[in-house]
Amino acid sequence: MSNKTVDVAIIGGGFAGIGSAIRLKQQGIDSFAIFERGDAIGGTWRDNTYPGAACDIPSRLYSYSFAPNPDWSHTYSGSNEILGYIETMAAEFGLGPHFRFGHNVSGIAFDEAAGLWEITIDGRSEAVRARAVVLASGPLANVSFPNIRGIEDYAGHKIHSARWDHDYDFTGKKVAVVGTGASAVQIIPELVDKAASVKVFQRTPGWVLPRVNRRTNAVTKELYRRVPAAEQLARQAWFYGHESVALGVVWNTPLTRVVELVGRAQLRRQVKDPWLRRQLTPDFRAGCKRLLMTDDYYPALQRDNCKLITWPIARLSENGIRTAEGIEHQADCIVFATGFDVSKTGTPIPVVGRDGRVLADEWSRGAYAYKSVAVSGYPNLFFTFGPNSGPGHNSALVYMEAQIDYLVSAIGAILEQDLRILDVRKDRQDRYNAGMQRRLTGTTWNSGCRSWYLTEDGFNATMYPGFATQYVNQLRTVDLADYTVVAADRNARKPRIAAVS
Numbered sequence: 067m068s069n070k071t072v073d074v075a076i077i078g079g080g081f082a083g084i085g086s087a088i089r090l091k092q093q094g095i096d097s098f099a100i101f102e103r104g105d106a107i108g109g110t111w112r113d114n115t116y117p118g119a120a121c122d123i124p125s126r127l128y129s130y131s132f133a134p135n136p137d138w139s140h141t142y143s144g145s146n147e148i149l150g151y152i153e154t155m156a157a158e159f160g161l162g163p164h165f166r167f168g169h170n171v172s173g174i175a176f177d178e179a180a181g182l183w184e185i186t187i188d189g190r191s192e193a194v195r196a197r198a199v200v201l202a203s204g205p206l207a208n209v210s211f212p213n214i215r216g217i218e219d220y221a222g223h224k225i226h227s228a229r230w231d232h233d234y235d236f237t238g239k240k241v242a243v244v245g246t247g248a249s250a251v252q253i254i255p256e257l258v259d260k261a262a263s264v265k266v267f268q269r270t271p272g273w274v275l276p277r278v279n280r281r282t283n284a285v286t287k288e289l290y291r292r293v294p295a296a297e298q299l300a301r302q303a304w305f306y307g308h309e310s311v312a313l314g315v316v317w318n319t320p321l322t323r324v325v326e327l328v329g330r331a332q333l334r335r336q337v338k339d340p341w342l343r344r345q346l347t348p349d350f351r352a353g354c355k356r357l358l359m360t361d362d363y364y365p366a367l368q369r370d371n372c373k374l375i376t377w378p379i380a381r382l383s384e385n386g387i388r389t390a391e392g393i394e395h396q397a398d399c400i401v402f403a404t405g406f407d408v409s410k411t412g413t414p415i416p417v418v419g420r421d422g423r424v425l426a427d428e429w430s431r432g433a434y435a436y437k438s439v440a441v442s443g444y445p446n447l448f449f450t451f452g453p454n455s456g457p458g459h460n461s462a463l464v465y466m467e468a469q470i471d472y473l474v475s476a477i478g479a480i481l482e483q484d485l486r487i488l489d490v491r492k493d494r495q496d497r498y499n500a501g502m503q504r505r506l507t508g509t510t511w512n513s514g515c516r517s518w519y520l521t522e523d524g525f526n527a528t529m530y531p532g533f534a535t536q537y538v539n540q541l542r543t544v545d546l547a548d549y550t551v552v553a554a555d556r557n558a559r560k561p562r563i564a565a566v567s
């Protein structure tokens with residue numbers, strides 16, 4: 067048996083892992099390690115460095131309330147600034163000694179007798195043991211190259227949006243972009259400035275809405291620095307503004323028509339050519355797929371060196387992309403803005419719970435959890451961005467903060483009350499999920515489009531069907547009556563060692 071034991075193992079050094087670590091520290095829990103497979107922190111914001119990468123949620127709201135930043139430069143900050151915010155937070159809260167970089171966790175298994183999770187790390191013979199685990203590996207961690215015939219035959223340069231090749235010089239190059247989602251609409255306006263030509267291969271046009279991005283002036287920054295309550299007020303204003311958008315985006319209501327009117331107006335204003343406008347008009351309800359917030363995508367598509375291709379891709383050839391009508395579009399480089407491999411029907415790593423049960427088997431038709439944070443049969447294990455915790459209208463960080471505060475309370479109970487097992491009750495979980503799926507049937511996400519929110523069978527394991535306020539409220543307290551609670555045999559407890567190399 068390993069002698070390396072921590073109170074808490076956090077898997078993933080992105081926004082969620084770092085937020086969890088800070089809150090644990092603030093609760094006086096210091097025996098934890100953050101296992102990060104990469105060599106730096108920041109998760110999706112470390113990885114997504116493509117030109118134009120930015121967040122489409124205002125920074126005031128896309129940040130933790132316990133780590134306000136008066137210095138955001140713009141309403142919507144770029145990926146560099148967001149990564150800087152994450153790094154500053156980690157440094158200010160003294161997380162440095164807790165990071166274990168280059169530690170790729172390859173599986174976790176629960177030892178019920180000891181009440182400990184055994185964490186296996188690639189290349190290390192000895193497992194680390196932890197009383198609780200926070201699985202914060204993030205849904206957008208693994209890139210997805212499309213399953214297009216001939217993708218291996220293509221001899222030019224291939225770049226995925228989330229693994230940008232900064233050494234590649236686009237100047238004077240013929241570039242093809244596959245995909246027109248949230249990443250693509252940020253990349254394309256930057257590429258048309260550099261490349262000789264850009265061909266955009268669109269499968270499904272999305273709803274595009276304006277994003278008014280303003281520089282934050284020095285007076286406002288100073289005000290937020292001196293009067294933190296003013297910044298909190300601004301955050302609240304953004305929060306409730308976004309909450310009201312749920313009425314048109316989460317559910318199909320008359321307000322959905324208003325959102326669509328705004329999208330159509332932007333299309334009419336920015337695209338004069340009726341043919342192009344028709345190609346760019348979505349054929350699904352606004353909100354069903356992620357809304358695209360941008361002012362410069364449509365203008366970029368109409369630049370002389372840019373062309374929208376709507377013929378389906380038949381295959382990749384040695385020199386480029388062949389579309390269904392038989393034309394070969396030659397390209398020096400293909401940019402795949404094709405999204406992420408989001409595990410909705412499995413787990414990011416093998417997770418073995420009580421009695422040898424395997425979470426990937428239980429989730430094989432779609433993931434589920436209790437309030438998105440805990441799964442019955444897998445005690446003392448907590449998820450961030452777990453099943454049905456995705457927002458369609460508000461900041462993911464608001465949801466994440468609620469999950470973190472909940473799991474920190476639960477872990478606090480495990481440690482303070484010396485619990486061996488804190489396992490959510492199956493009946494509570496089943497009731498919660500039956501309600502969840504019932505509520506999802508009335509949402510726009512389940513209204514008939516293809517998106518990364520749904521499994522192949524149309525099961526929605528991703529989104530939360532309600533207001534952020536409801537989501538946050540349900541996670542305000544840990545009710546131990548929702549759990550099977552087993553106390554530890556004090557005599558059997560091994561001494562804890564905080565240091566894990």
Ligand code: N01
Pocket residue numbers: 120121122123206212213214227244245246247248249250267268269270356379403404405406516517518
């Ligand atoms: O990926 P996506 P993304 N042939 O999956 C197309 C977050 N994000 O990286 O719509 C041809 O949305 C696919 O077509 P279709 C955000 O949560 C946030 O853009 O499936 N095309 C689609 O157009 C977002 O939801 C920000 O028909 C193919 C595109 O590729 C998530 O990341 C910024 C294809 C994939 O779109 C993912 O966004 C950026 C094929 N075989 C991203 N396969 C913020 O601002 C796929 N496509 C916070």
